[in-house]
Amino acid sequence: MPTNRRFLLQRRPQGDPVAEDFALVEAPTPDLADGQFLIRNHYASLDPAMRGWMDDADSYMPPIPLGTPVRASTIGVVEASRADGFTPGQWVMGLNAIEEYSVGTVGGFTQPIDPAAVPSITNYLSLFGAVGMTAYFGLFEVCEPKPGETVLVTGAAGAVGSIVGQLAKIHGCRTVGIAGGADKCARLTDRYGFDAAIDYRGKDEAALTAAIAQAAPDGVDVIFENVGGIILDAGLMNLNMGARVGLCGLISEYNSTAPVGARNLWRLIVKRASIRGLLVMDFVARFGEGAAQMGQWAAQGKLVVDEHVDEGIDNAYPAFMRLFAGSNQGKMILKLA
Amino acid sequence: MPTNRRFLLQRRPQGDPVAEDFALVEAPTPDLADGQFLIRNHYASLDPAMRGWMDDADSYMPPIPLGTPVRASTIGVVEASRADGFTPGQWVMGLNAIEEYSVGTVGGFTQPIDPAAVPSITNYLSLFGAVGMTAYFGLFEVCEPKPGETVLVTGAAGAVGSIVGQLAKIHGCRTVGIAGGADKCARLTDRYGFDAAIDYRGKDEAALTAAIAQAAPDGVDVIFENVGGIILDAGLMNLNMGARVGLCGLISEYNSTAPVGARNLWRLIVKRASIRGLLVMDFVARFGEGAAQMGQWAAQGKLVVDEHVDEGIDNAYPAFMRLFAGSNQGKMILKLA
Numbered sequence: 142m143p144t145n146r147r148f149l150l151q152r153r154p155q156g157d158p159v160a161e162d163f164a165l166v167e168a169p170t171p172d173l174a175d176g177q178f179l180i181r182n183h184y185a186s187l188d189p190a191m192r193g194w195m196d197d198a199d200s201y202m203p204p205i206p207l208g209t210p211v212r213a214s215t216i217g218v219v220e221a222s223r224a225d226g227f228t229p230g231q232w233v234m235g236l237n238a239i240e241e242y243s244v245g246t247v248g249g250f251t252q253p254i255d256p257a258a259v260p261s262i263t264n265y266l267s268l269f270g271a272v273g274m275t276a277y278f279g280l281f282e283v284c285e286p287k288p289g290e291t292v293l294v295t296g297a298a299g300a301v302g303s304i305v306g307q308l309a310k311i312h313g314c315r316t317v318g319i320a321g322g323a324d325k326c327a328r329l330t331d332r333y334g335f336d337a338a339i340d341y342r343g344k345d346e347a348a349l350t351a352a353i354a355q356a357a358p359d360g361v362d363v364i365f366e367n368v369g370g371i372i373l374d375a376g377l378m379n380l381n382m383g384a385r386v387g388l389c390g391l392i393s394e395y396n397s398t399a400p401v402g403a404r405n406l407w408r409l410i411v412k413r414a415s416i417r418g419l420l421v422m423d424f425v426a427r428f429g430e431g432a433a434q435m436g437q438w439a440a441q442g443k444l445v446v447d448e449h450v451d452e453g454i455d456n457a458y459p460a461f462m463r464l465f466a467g468s469n470q471g472k473m474i475l476k477l478a
Numbered sequence: 479m480p481t482n483r484r485f486l487l488q489r490r491p492q493g494d495p496v497a498e499d500f501a502l503v504e505a506p507t508p509d510l511a512d513g514q515f516l517i518r519n520h521y522a523s524l525d526p527a528m529r530g531w532m533d534d535a536d537s538y539m540p541p542i543p544l545g546t547p548v549r550a551s552t553i554g555v556v557e558a559s560r561a562d563g564f565t566p567g568q569w570v571m572g573l574n575a576i577e578e579y580s581v582g583t584v585g586g587f588t589q590p591i592d593p594a595a596v597p598s599i600t601n602y603l604s605l606f607g608a609v610g611m612t613a614y615f616g617l618f619e620v621c622e623p624k625p626g627e628t629v630l631v632t633g634a635a636g637a638v639g640s641i642v643g644q645l646a647k648i649h650g651c652r653t654v655g656i657a658g659g660a661d662k663c664a665r666l667t668d669r670y671g672f673d674a675a676i677d678y679r680g681k682d683e684a685a686l687t688a689a690i691a692q693a694a695p696d697g698v699d700v701i702f703e704n705v706g707g708i709i710l711d712a713g714l715m716n717l718n719m720g721a722r723v724g725l726c727g728l729i730s731e732y733n734s735t736a737p738v739g740a741r742n743l744w745r746l747i748v749k750r751a752s753i754r755g756l757l758v759m760d761f762v763a764r765f766g767e768g769a770a771q772m773g774q775w776a777a778q779g780k781l782v783v784d785e786h787v788d789e790g791i792d793n794a795y796p797a798f799m800r801l802f803a804g805s806n807q808g809k810m811i812l813k814l815a
Contacts (some may be wrong), residue, residue, distance in 0.1 A: 402739025
């Protein structure tokens with residue numbers, strides 16, 4: 142019987158997660174009950190939202206219980222099954238955890254996936270996973286950009302942001318991306334086709350506000366917000382009348398014990414603008430539609446997707462922390478097998 | 479020729495306005511050109527929004543130029559006219575300034591009003607003015623409450639908030655109001671019919687959050703926000719799924735040189751909720767509709783409106799500052815004649 146290495150949440154992080162908040166342990170591979178199947182996880186998705194799941198907060202999912210493995214979307218292969226519709230050798234994707242083996246249940250979140258339908262099986266964690274669907278439905282359904290409008294994307298070099306920028310461009314919008322560092326900014330324009338890129342490093346709110354004004358001389362009609370703090374505040378200063386802010390994430394605040402907050406909400410009054418929270422779960426029933434459309438654009442070469450794969454469950458902690466340091470280049474994935 | 483006493487903005491306030499930011503001066507009564515008429519102002523409306531007009535900020539109106547009288551809605555009587563449609567003795571309302579005499583122009587914002595149509599001519603600055611219309615259209619058009627939902631009103635004892643609470647109640651909502659002090663809270667329940675009142679004084683964000691949870695056990699579906707800061711943050715912690723926050727004002731932040739900001743925007747994601755800025759100017763074309771409906775409710779005794787009238791242009795500064803101290807009881811009006 143193989144053992145199951147599991148990456149546990151041992152303690153709720155205070156501010157920045159530290160290595161001691163987690164523990165890598167070995168456990169027996171679980172037994173299966175009727176209706177269950179054993180998944181050998183090959184890839185785990187690492188996402189900023191997981192930081193929120195580590196807090197003891199009332200949210201859209203219960204907190205990860207202490208002493209259990211860190212919840213994550215995974216891709217794996219069914220290794221054993223006592224469940225109809227799941228057979229050994231079959232690829233599956235589901236909301237599981239950072240561990241070598243997970244147990245799936247019929248009627249749960251784990252679903253079969255087709256490796257022949259995608260260039261790489263990992264695309265189910267990027268373009269065809271929550272990340273891609275967040276970009277697609279968040280932009281088109283929540284932000285409702287019109288061709289010719291200017292779309293500002295924060296965290297633009299990240300997994301979601303890089304797709305949002307490309308989708309907005311395909312839609313006929315002017316796109317401005319904000320990211321940290323010259324390399325990422327070059328990637329925004331050269332690889333993701335942003336019309337302009339702004340490096341937030343070394344800029345205070347006033348400098349960011351001026352940089353956005355320069356990059357978006359006609360003002361900003363849509364913000365796809367992944368960051369929060371002074372980056373959001375600077376965006377708010379550049380809104381056009383009736384602008385829409387789709388609030389996808391606030392990564393700059395997640396590890397902060399004293400969040401900066403949004404101090405320029407008064408701009409919403411001046412510009413009769415709105416901020417709307419978005420969560421990909423609301424669009425699950427329409428994932429097929431989003432995947433089909435994005436698959437087509439990807440096949441036409443209009444949409445590139447980058448994945449940053451770190452190897453080994455031993456590296457779960459440093460790989461996760463890349464998200465906050467911004468040292469990943471593309472969708473962060475941990476290879477487990 | 480009478481002189482014209484005018485309450486000038488002499489200096490842009492830094493934080494709390496101080497008396498020295500203003501000056502009361504005497505000027506000659508202005509001469510009229512063709513198409514103009516002279517208004518003897520009887521009442522000036524004092525509103526929190528005027529604080530924003532004093533800043534040198536890009537907003538929905540240009541800043542009040544230094545050395546000119548403080549912009550305000552006024553009610554007055556035409557004293558002389560070189561304009562068709564405006565005759566001496568006629569009551570008019572318009573966006574003028576805190577001064578004894580203003581000059582109106584045909585085609586400008588000043589319009590005739592009918593004193594016979596209202597219990598008190600001052601009602602044109604409260605129920606039938608920007609305040610009442612802000613409450614009516616802000617609540618019904620921007621917040622879209624449904625009967626049975628819970629509506630939280632902040633600044634609930636204020637001019638707009640007290641009307642919003644009554645309108646929500648008429649609409650069949652549960653209403654919770656937040657105000658400062660026991661007297662105001664008693665007024666919320668006893669006079670404006672709120673189902674529950676919360677005194678924000680002495681409460682930190684956690685205590686406010688708990689107090690709202692207790693007063694709104696089914697959660698909050700709509701916030702009509704006039705205050706901002708920790709009061710907004712506490713409201714955000716109590717949102718229901720799909721909740722709507724209508725952002726009318728942020729009075730707690732207007733005089734702050736270091737605004738608190740909103741630190742709980744992440745709740746918008748969790749609850750797929752939205753914050754939308756609202757400004758009454760957008761509904762000018764529908765004021766007749768709003769006035770007719772509210773006039774009917776008022777005549778039926780379903781809607782009470784309080785006005786707090788201070789006398790004399792000499793008192794313009796202390797009367798204005800009541801808005802921030804919360805020492806007014808109802809719509810703040812300055813009597814000029």
